Amino acid sequence: xxxxxxxxxxxxxxxxxxxxxxxxxxxxHTALYWYRQSLGQGLEFLIYFQGNSAPDKSGLPSDRFxxxxxxxxxxxxxxQRTQQEDSAVYLCASSPRGLQTYTGELFFGxxxxxxVL
Amino acid sequence: xxLLEQSPQFLSIQEGENLTxxxxxxxxxxxxQWYRQEPGEGPVLLVTVVxxxxxxxxxxxxxxxxxARKDSSLHITAAQPGDTGLYLCKGGSEKLVFGKGMKLTxxx
Numbered sequence: 001x002x003x004x005x006x007x008x009x010x011x012x013x014x015x016x017x018x019x020x021x022x023x024x025x026x027x028x029h030t031a032l033y034w035y036r037q038s039l040g041q042g043l044e045f046l047i048y049f050q051g052n053s054a055p056d057k058s059g060l061p062s063d064r065f066x067x068x069x070x071x072x073x074x075x076x077x078x079x080q081r082t083q084q085e086d087s088a089v090y091l092c093a094s095s096p097r098g099l100q101t102y103t104g105e106l107f108f109g110x111x112x113x114x115x116v117l
Numbered sequence: 118x119x120l121l122e123q124s125p126q127f128l129s130i131q132e133g134e135n136l137t138x139x140x141x142x143x144x145x146x147x148x149x150q151w152y153r154q155e156p157g158e159g160p161v162l163l164v165t166v167v168x169x170x171x172x173x174x175x176x177x178x179x180x181x182x183x184x185a186r187k188d189s190s191l192h193i194t195a196a197q198p199g200d201t202g203l204y205l206c207k208g209g210s211e212k213l214v215f216g217k218g219m220k221l222t223x224x225x
Contacts, residue, residue: 004159015208024122033213034167035215041217041218042123042215042217042218043160043205043214043215045213045214047217048213091159091160093159096139103147103148103167104210105150105162105165106152106157106160106162106207108160108161109159109160110157110158111159112160
């Protein structure tokens with residue numbers, strides 16, 4: 001597709017279960033970002049990938065959160081032993097270049113809405 | 118820690134009114150971007166400003182970057198219901214900082 005694709009669009013899970021969220025960036029975009037958005041509020045930065053490496057993991061809330069990117073393309077955000085406070089919309093974005101171009105536009109997907117019961 | 122404070126956080130106005138949204142920080146940014154997010158969608162870039170004092174216009178929207186590159190404003194003239202959404206500012210830095218956003222509702 002032409003844009004950033006995220007799946008699933010909605011996920012309801014029980015507390016304590018693991019979940020995987022997938023992001024398929026725009027073809028050719030080397031940088032990929034994960035953000036979390038709660039209750040229609042601002043975006044909380046989670047992690048940034050340049051190619052397959054993650055220079056900045058400082059935003060991950062706890063060690064229950066992990067992310068990987070393979071082949072410089074698809075990324076997966078995994079949340080282990082989910083808690084109710086993990087409920088949020090998880091947004092993925094990509095850009096043609098990385099942070100060396102601070103004016104670069106971020107292209108966002110529609111997000112994955114996670115609800116932990 | 119670089120923080121971007123947006124004000125107001127919520128605004129509900131009638132069609133045809135004008136409004137200004139502010140984005141402030143104690144840090145200097147190399148650039149600043151404004152995004153708009155509609156319900157159920159991801160944010161979409163409206164504008165990027167890079168020079169202190171820069172003013173950009175996009176139809177009824179006017180964006181200004183402060184002279185010291187620490188703040189920015191977004192002015193909307195004659196707001197329309199289609200302007201409804203969450204307006205987010207983002208600073209250009211290695212921390213990819215976003216403000217908390219301003220939720221705008223324009224009532225017909």
